[in-house]
Amino acid sequence: GDSVTQMEGPVTLSEEAFLTINCTYTATGYPSLFWYVQYPGEGLQLLLKATKADDKGSNKGFEATYRKETTSFHLEKGSVQVSDSAVYFCALPMNRDDKIIFGKGTRLHILP
Amino acid sequence: GAVVSQHPSRVICKSGTSVKIECRSLDFQATTMFWYRQFPKQSLMLMATSNEGSKATYEQGVEKDKFLINHASLTLSTLTVTSAHPEDSSFYICSAQGPQGETQYFGPGTRLLVL
Numbered sequence: 001g002d003s004v005t006q007m008e009g010p011v012t013l014s015e016e017a018f019l020t021i022n023c024t025y026t027a028t029g030y031p032s033l034f035w036y037v038q039y040p041g042e043g044l045q046l047l048l049k050a051t052k053a054d055d056k057g058s059n060k061g062f063e064a065t066y067r068k069e070t071t072s073f074h075l076e077k078g079s080v081q082v083s084d085s086a087v088y089f090c091a092l093p094m095n096r097d098d099k100i101i102f103g104k105g106t107r108l109h110i111l112p
Numbered sequence: 113g114a115v116v117s118q119h120p121s122r123v124i125c126k127s128g129t130s131v132k133i134e135c136r137s138l139d140f141q142a143t144t145m146f147w148y149r150q151f152p153k154q155s156l157m158l159m160a161t162s163n164e165g166s167k168a169t170y171e172q173g174v175e176k177d178k179f180l181i182n183h184a185s186l187t188l189s190t191l192t193v194t195s196a197h198p199e200d201s202s203f204y205i206c207s208a209q210g211p212q213g214e215t216q217y218f219g220p221g222t223r224l225l226v227l
Contacts, residue, residue, distance in 0.1 A: 036218075043118070043205050043220040044156075089155065099146075100216065102155040 002027045006090045006103035013080055014111050021075040021106045023064075023090035033057075033066055033073040034091040038105070044089065047075075082110045114140050116208045118219035125196055126227055133191045133222045135206030141186035142208035146216065147179075150203040162189050196226040 006023040013019060025033065032051045036044040048057030053068035064075045075088060090103040115138040125131050135145055144163050148156040160176075162168040162183035170176045178200075180192040189208075193200050203223050207216040 044207075044218040046215060046218075049215075099158055099161070104155040 004103040009107040012109040016079045019077040023073045036089040038087045114217040116219040122223045124225045130194045135189045137208040143211045144209045145189040146207045148205045
């Protein structure tokens with residue numbers, strides 16, 4: 001069945017470091033792909049999305065490119081900030097019934 | 113963007129009591145609302161899908177008599193945890209979706225602690 005696998009955390013980086021959080025998926029067809037972010041004590045927010053192969057979603061300095069050939073949607077940021085500390089979820093919407101399959105989440109700690 | 117609120121944000125209750133959590137779409141009509149549960153250090157688990165005016169559809173393994181969901185209007189859905197027990201302690205998150213089936217908008221979540 002459809003699934004999402006993302007790298008386990010926690011990930012700890014210093015401020016201004018380069019960030020990559022890996023995400024791969026298994027799905028039938030060509031779904032959209034999302035990254036959600038959950039800041040401490042808050043609910044999920046949509047961070048970025050891509051709707052078709054080779055699309056690049058971007059927001060707040062984060063980017064992710066939909067790679068059909070590697071079934072990946074890795075999240076990247078060139079220079080992280082302390083305020084980026086959060087849990088990041090890769091997600092795969094199942095279009096047929098609007099359900100969303102989430103990865104397990106990757107906790108990111110940014111040290112000043 | 114669209115705003116979804118949840119109330120309360122945090123609740124502590126005694127074992128055996130019932131707790132109601134509200135989910136509201138503040139600036140759009142939500143024909144479909146979803147209820148998720150988040151276990152510590154784990155991903156979200158979809159509990160049920162509710163469409164306005166009809167019975168909720170529960171995911172496998174979720175007790176419908178324990179987690180009562182009501183979606184009586186296009187802006188409000190409620191989740192009632194009946195006869196709560198400590199193992200029901202968790203973070204409950206709702207999301208709402210408009211009639212066009214676009215992006216789900218998530219509420220801020222409700223942390224439930226059952227003593």
